[in-house]
Amino acid sequence: MESFLNRYRNITILLLVIFAQLVLLAFQVKNDQDVRFIRVWTVTAVSPLARIVEGLRGSGIGFVRNYIQLHDADAQNRKLQAEVDRLRIENIFLKNELNTAERAKALQIFQQHTPSKTLAASVISTGLGTSRKVIYVDRGTVAGVMRGMAVVTPDGILGKVEAAYPTASEVLLVTDPEFAAGVMTADALVHGTLHGQGSPVCKVDYIGLEDKLAPGDQLYTSGDDRIFPRGFPVGAVKSVSPGQPFKDVTVEPSGPARGLEDVLIILEGVHQEIPTAPTSTEPVYVAPAPPGNATGTPATPGPGAPAAPPGTEADRLRSVYKAVGDEQQHTFGEGLPGSKPPDFTKIPVSGAPPGFKGTGAPAAAPSAPSAQKGTGPPAGGPLRQ
């Protein structure tokens, strides 16, 4: 017996090791559970080294940039970039508030709306695997990250935290085949489920054949998945074709558009309203208003109406609503949900937004060009939508 084991020692050990791993594999597949402690050991062993290497790389690049080539211009550039990113998010937030004011829900939204609490993180490595799309970021449970938290960039959603370790977290990217998120169009009429495909383009399931969706339409998170707060940009529809029983829709996600280096983890998500205007940065030419058009000539206010402030039409619209609130001694941003909002039916005739039909507005008031619907810029100038 002993000689038999000695003779076949190598093959015996091979079979034992493979059998043990097969049992491990079967356990995971059958119970749909992960053997977490092995992953924790490996990530804990690798992530400190990755941080050191990343630190050395960043230090080396920073030294060359800061002290040899550009001195402190790089630091200033990074600061300005961060400022631009912050302003872009703030801009989306402000656009949402202005648009919702037009639908007389502004008060409730203003009262309840607070920006999401986020945590900045750097990508320290990519995941392995043939078709898997995961990354690791340098923030973990110590920083308050938990499994299931949403990960975004200023351009849109990027993924969700799949596993949180003490010093790092694994993020499942939006392009991974296992990723899914609820999405909808800007007007909230079409809802669907975004799925990754293992390629740069994602697909959207459950879009009915009767739903109106066209290439170029912007999609936003719907918040139905309880992971991503509503209102974050997802991407633009790339193609739409009829299928059975639903339409075949592909989307180019906007989140990873500028590369994977710095991300934001949403620690406390806050739902936002969907902007009615697409977030494209392409300028759009708006022709001058016809002569005598009251909505296009805000420089001729009616008697008794407050003078229109300078700026865009959105600024004027906001000031009108603010003036009405001040007149009724209402302070915006205060009060509990359900409390009495100001009476917007008492808006002065000349100050009413285009298309407004309150009690004070004459029925003959001309409506604004439908393409801009009260949120456009001064006529005759380029508009950044």
Added chain:
Amino acid sequence: MSYSGSRMLLSSQRESQVTKFRVWVMLAVPLTALLFQVYVPLFFRFLAFLDMPLLVVVYLALMRRSPVAGVLLGSIVGLAQDSLSKNPLGMFGITKTLVGYFAASVGMKLNVDNVLMRFLLAFFFCVFHQAFYWVMERALLRHLSQFEIQTWLVYGLLNAVVGAALFHLLDKLRVTA
């Protein structure tokens, strides 16, 4: 003692001497390979084709010429690679265990100091790794991934080219008598 050789086959068991490495080399080299695999493609995407953990397993198993050591090395590196991926633990583990075993077995029969032999073995084991992983995905996970033999061959060729150079560098870490 010369490590280079022109013959492909070893004439006797005596010639297949075990190559020794220091303990820190056996730990640091696989760990560095894993780090390379998760970190470098982040900045150089065109290097994502490289499977450094596989090349390291093949080299160490070939040079150690011990099937048991090859099995243990392959399983540990494979499980670590699984841990850093979305795979269930064992997919890379089983594949690399087999690679380690077969590489060590081949190392006892062939002259693995020969550059051409190293190139061919690296190519063979890279393609074998891809093919066996594909079989495991379909059989155990029921993933309907594509049978891409042309991709595997190109992948094997590129890895073999890098592997031949890498093996030469790793030769410097051997303990010389």
